[in-house]
Amino acid sequence: MQEESGLEATPLRYSGVATLLRRPLVNDPSGVDIALIGVPYDGATENRPGARHGPREVRNMSSFTRSVHHVTRINPYELCNIADMGDVNFLNPFDLQQCFADITHFYRNICAAGAVPLSVGGDHSISLPILRAIAAEQPVGMVHFDAHTDTSDHELGNKYTHGTQFRRAMEEGLLDPKRTIQIGIRGAQNSEESWHGSEDAGIRVIYMEEFTALGIEATLDEIRTVVGQEPTYVSFDIDSLDPAFAPGTGTPEIGGLTTIQAQALLRGLAGLNLIAGDVVEVSPPFDPSGNTALVGASLLYEIACVLSDAVSRNNAAQ
């Protein structure tokens, strides 16, 4: 074969097999610092499905991502060995509890090998089985971008949906509400339960309107105050963005974040003790333009930058 062939050498963005952030596709987590993982599951969605196709299209749109960050000049791929480790396999996609078990099992293997997971959903319920793998020993803090708190007790008669996963995570001791902050919350609800679910638990909730009033810097101060220097998870629900920027999602709420705000907030997480993250709820069928997946890939890159910085610091400290 040509010497210049192979994924790494490919200069054309649209060429070759699509992988997350254009990283090499590997099956063995040994030596991988950050494992990019797709979780094509949307069986816990209560309205518009389609997030199962998220990983596939974020891979596709990863063709637009590059390496050196224009603000920080960080190249995450120089700081860490970052690989696309494929998607979680599901033995029975119709069985939510089995799927959650499959996810947790997959992530335990990743963590056991010393890799840090950065995930692409899938609906937001996947954060729960991921946390079961990575927060098994002690609860983590979380910086959570979303239009919804996802701390309801149940939804449509079900305890496990994409609107309840963080209530469950708190109950299971995986998530420390005192070290959790939610940003971008908005949109009418049929009851106040989902807001109370966060506030009563001690989570710091920054509604969209408070965020607008605070601005980026004060919000970042608040984030740092809440999560401190303990291990922290980053969860980015694409519906935190306004549907003008990310129409392809299951539960759009108007009046949301812009992409430039999201980028600034994610970049501002530099210096935190980040230990994993996810980008969820990209539902390609509701955005034929592909732009939502482009936004998803671009924000995945932003998280990869701050996460690789944290991982390389942690690795250096060991």
Next chain:
Amino acid sequence: MQEESGLEATPLRYSGVATLLRRPLVNDPSGVDIALIGVPYDGATENRPGARHGPREVRNMSSFTRSVHHVTRINPYELCNIADMGDVNFLNPFDLQQCFADITHFYRNICAAGAVPLSVGGDHSISLPILRAIAAEQPVGMVHFDAHTDTSDHELGNKYTHGTQFRRAMEEGLLDPKRTIQIGIRGAQNSEESWHGSEDAGIRVIYMEEFTALGIEATLDEIRTVVGQEPTYVSFDIDSLDPAFAPGTGTPEIGGLTTIQAQALLRGLAGLNLIAGDVVEVSPPFDPSGNTALVGASLLYEIACVLSDAVSRNNAAQ
């Protein structure tokens, strides 16, 4: 039939027959406080038609609306009896004057029953026959969101179009220009007539650039100063929004409002003496994604919140 069936009990958003704001469909206005009404008419459009399909798709996207407002915690459906009263029927949709008469006749019946109308267009010309029904006794003030003043004397040789309806309303004594304020005006014109039509009449015109400079709060102060505590109509033309947020409209003008600005402005109308409102110019054929109709439904809900508050106060005062 199952006890749990019926529109009210339906928990799934995508299920059942689509109604405006998911309200019950009723034919008799007795006991209705706020009547949601579709006006599927676009015969006065001078460029891209399609707003006749607005009510249908706003119904469809109403599936995303819920009851309790995340900022004010108002549930408009607890404050008022709000119903979908269907669409105005047109005996001859090709005859503009007959259609206007049909609209006025329909709204007079609604008003006679004591219900307050909240309308979904249709093109913006429908505001004139609506005002003929609700402002028959005395002129009303108006908070008007739009890229265009709609106060031209004529358009394409016609006195009755979606660019002249408020000039006519002033001439007919339905609209008090001194108590009228227009927000978001922008976009080149082939003559200055439409701007002079407002300014010469004494309407307060806040061009997009002045709005940007003032910000939300100062604009709201100006609104309150202009309209005072007399009866006030709210008219929201979806083209006041930037086409990134609402591409599905007949006369898009770039450089417009964001949805979060629109929400803040509409919420800021709380406390005014609102007596009716409309959301117009949603033209679904120009936005296959359905997002414009989602925006329309979401802003209809915002108006329902401030209108239900005003109606319940008025009812209590009687």
Next chain:
Amino acid sequence: MQEESGLEATPLRYSGVATLLRRPLVNDPSGVDIALIGVPYDGATENRPGARHGPREVRNMSSFTRSVHHVTRINPYELCNIADMGDVNFLNPFDLQQCFADITHFYRNICAAGAVPLSVGGDHSISLPILRAIAAEQPVGMVHFDAHTDTSDHELGNKYTHGTQFRRAMEEGLLDPKRTIQIGIRGAQNSEESWHGSEDAGIRVIYMEEFTALGIEATLDEIRTVVGQEPTYVSFDIDSLDPAFAPGTGTPEIGGLTTIQAQALLRGLAGLNLIAGDVVEVSPPFDPSGNTALVGASLLYEIACVLSDAVSRNNAAQ
């Protein structure tokens, strides 16, 4: 209110609340001959979801349907009282067995009132709980249009999916394979199981290629021979059509039926002892143009014509 208002009198197709085939929306099945029912369930889909939105959009596109058939001059609405009875409600949309029970319960009530159900899915799994209601006493024959046989034993480790429902129906004694015929079967499979599942059971399978060779009339002869004059169900999976005609579906297979072929085949069912039917697998998110839902509504009307003829004959015979 205006005398000319109300759903029945509405002359404008795009006006008013959208119902299936523009029929009145009723809650009580008494006196209804044919009950149009939406079943917004897609929890048994193994690839692209979205059929849960099928009933909503078929209602929307029903605005294009009218009453008198151009070939047969039948007006089904004169032959029978046909009503839109809304959608099946689901207590827990995440629990397949509960959803199936909800469907069966809903249909038993319809049948108990003497109405004949004509359904809009939803994924194809819904035919099983429907058959449990209507074929409880004796197995029915079936004319089944589809790219797939849906007689696999299991799919992705699950016994109940939209690829296994007719195997289950045979096992449960609801479907008589000797009186069942499948038309339009095509597309590669990962095993021959789904084809054997039909052939071994004695179902007459007309693959797409045989249909092309036979033509319409010989195929209709074969249908009549197979199902005879005993009670027969009609199940129309929209993926029997070529994706050029119906792209909005979960499992498209190229090389399928045209709409004119489908119309001719459905019209040719006149004279059979039809006792119920369904149109399934319309998945609107995969067709922003809305054409698939238009096709769905148009074929629903075709079935309504032959079904109303059968029902009126049956009613007359009683």
Next chain:
Amino acid sequence: MQEESGLEATPLRYSGVATLLRRPLVNDPSGVDIALIGVPYDGATENRPGARHGPREVRNMSSFTRSVHHVTRINPYELCNIADMGDVNFLNPFDLQQCFADITHFYRNICAAGAVPLSVGGDHSISLPILRAIAAEQPVGMVHFDAHTDTSDHELGNKYTHGTQFRRAMEEGLLDPKRTIQIGIRGAQNSEESWHGSEDAGIRVIYMEEFTALGIEATLDEIRTVVGQEPTYVSFDIDSLDPAFAPGTGTPEIGGLTTIQAQALLRGLAGLNLIAGDVVEVSPPFDPSGNTALVGASLLYEIACVLSDAVSRNNAAQ
């Protein structure tokens, strides 16, 4: 300027200003044999509007058309001087009778100069004012491709719509029903009036099903028998095609013609005494892909081939 500039020399299809069939844009009909004319009017549409944008997009998609026909090897631009003469101007687009007068006036000038008009609509109502100009002295025959007969007496309370124009044309003595044939008729109606309107007048109606049974050649024989060698108009409603081929139209009816059938039928008109033609009901907003306009442009070229042949024979005979 460069010698190679100018519309005629442009070799790139996507370059330059878009004109109908890439013909030169001229204002003076002198010396023009066939005048391509846009009629951007859709004020007589009873459901989905948008055909006013038809001429613009057919111009755009004309970039795909070329000169030499692959079957007949006719180059219509060598047989005749064919020019794009722009669009009819409307003094008041909201006034149907004035618009009809504007159309008739425009076409009288074209005809007076000796040019033969070939038109792009606009909704189908435009055929009436066109016939008023070209059939003023004696009624013409017509080959009419459509899903609908357009011979109703009235529609939605109006005598002049896109469903009545040929009834009016017969009443006004412009159209000879005995020399008129309609092909592709189909789709349910709310009454049989539109079918009776044709059959009672003596028009030969070939429903879609009869066409399918007859095939191309027998249909062409029937056409030739009906229209003979007297002056004949060709009217092609794009909704005669199946919506899979032409989704962008106001009143789609499934089960229609394919493009290859339409091409064969239009080519088969060679030898008739064709004196004008139109392609109508292309409604671009309902087909973002642009394919319907491509079909419209391609069939316009087919008509230009047979029309140029007829015109050159007529010119030679004079």
Next chain:
Amino acid sequence: MQEESGLEATPLRYSGVATLLRRPLVNDPSGVDIALIGVPYDGATENRPGARHGPREVRNMSSFTRSVHHVTRINPYELCNIADMGDVNFLNPFDLQQCFADITHFYRNICAAGAVPLSVGGDHSISLPILRAIAAEQPVGMVHFDAHTDTSDHELGNKYTHGTQFRRAMEEGLLDPKRTIQIGIRGAQNSEESWHGSEDAGIRVIYMEEFTALGIEATLDEIRTVVGQEPTYVSFDIDSLDPAFAPGTGTPEIGGLTTIQAQALLRGLAGLNLIAGDVVEVSPPFDPSGNTALVGASLLYEIACVLSDAVSRNNAAQ
């Protein structure tokens, strides 16, 4: 890692990294019987570009393909070792001659290893550098499906475009015109050169109209007669299909093949001495629905079936 992970074991179609026909991605051609190769080049396109994105989207839509053919019951993956060998790399995508050299170099390596290439374009010009690799020793015959002959001498002043590659291939002694047959040719041209280019060279040209008259079986007879049992290349330009079936292409021509006709023709190539093939001109930007890429993947599978049969026979004979 989980034992059940890995591309081969993945049961979910939408899961994992997308490869051509869901085959394993390999870099080394040793032991590969049929090499699936993407050629993301569209620099020789004279109108609408975008075919460079073809391989990516055909990979994406390969998720719908499966293994066992429903007519022949062939499983090509049991007959041959078939692998996705990635895309050709281009050192300078702006330099056509360099790109052609890169393609030829890549294919020579594939052939040298004993693998048979089955390609996905890219524009149709890629067939020339592919033939330079595989027909270096003796000219091949070809079964060519296309709306255009691609045998012009030059296009827009260029000798190497996607309209001239087969003229060049004949001149270079790669293609034997006496053993070449072109099917589906249609659409006007600005000169007769491209048709003469085939006919004068002795290629058998079956225009669309002749194909319609002949039907599938007679066309297959003609194919067999022309190409005989000598080595034969299969080239499938997606624009041979009607744009209703494959809108996403650069030069659509209405009146083309249906997918069911294309499938039957490709299946009918069984028994020929096929030595390689391609599917070209899928241009995803012009079909946001993704259906054209689905058609491309499905027809790639059809070719894989007949090619694997030929390859396994050839291998057995050695």
Next chain:
Amino acid sequence: MQEESGLEATPLRYSGVATLLRRPLVNDPSGVDIALIGVPYDGATENRPGARHGPREVRNMSSFTRSVHHVTRINPYELCNIADMGDVNFLNPFDLQQCFADITHFYRNICAAGAVPLSVGGDHSISLPILRAIAAEQPVGMVHFDAHTDTSDHELGNKYTHGTQFRRAMEEGLLDPKRTIQIGIRGAQNSEESWHGSEDAGIRVIYMEEFTALGIEATLDEIRTVVGQEPTYVSFDIDSLDPAFAPGTGTPEIGGLTTIQAQALLRGLAGLNLIAGDVVEVSPPFDPSGNTALVGASLLYEIACVLSDAVSRNNAAQ
């Protein structure tokens, strides 16, 4: 012909042949002050092509533009004679150097006649051959809006691409880096070369983040300081905007300018010594909604306003 016909008198926006900013189409530059020119070339694009279709669609969407500016009340068509002079013709669109020569030749003729060019691309490489015509005698300054600096030394092995044209322009003495300012720069890169290419040359680079911090007015101050009162070119790459506002472009980068910011910045150029401008990288295939072309046309109008002001001042000074 009717007196009221002709381009100038056409009152309907959607009527007639589409020209840039609805200006008359002329071939002779004599007497033209500002020449609107399309440059349909995208052969230097390294990822998604399609900008060759930009001029065509900006013409189409120019139907929304009007004459009098709502802020400045300038009517550029009263200040200057502005005409659509068609598109640059390309003798061989596959030969980049020949295309550049064609462009330069075309613009030299325009300039020789005393007209000022305002261009619509095409990809951004076209600015180089344009500058060769207009900056032949002395280097110009530039206000450049873009996500990318376009000052790389080479891209994919090529010296002339849409990422290198301003490096070449500096090398050729056409562009004065000290009088050049770039606004909106953002997005990761695979190396820092493109940023260094600007900064090392002395270009003032305002990254997106600095712009956000500075705001409109301070940025305009900086622009005025950098370019002064010497001749200045304005180059607007549509990808400077966020993809929510302009998705139809080849290299989208999230986190960009809003349209209202772009409008304010362009308006703020009033008073500068502007001598030409362009709007580039509108790629219609990636935005079926047409909104990107609408934005392109609207910003072209904004540039026409400030450019006509500068030209009329320059003309008056002569």
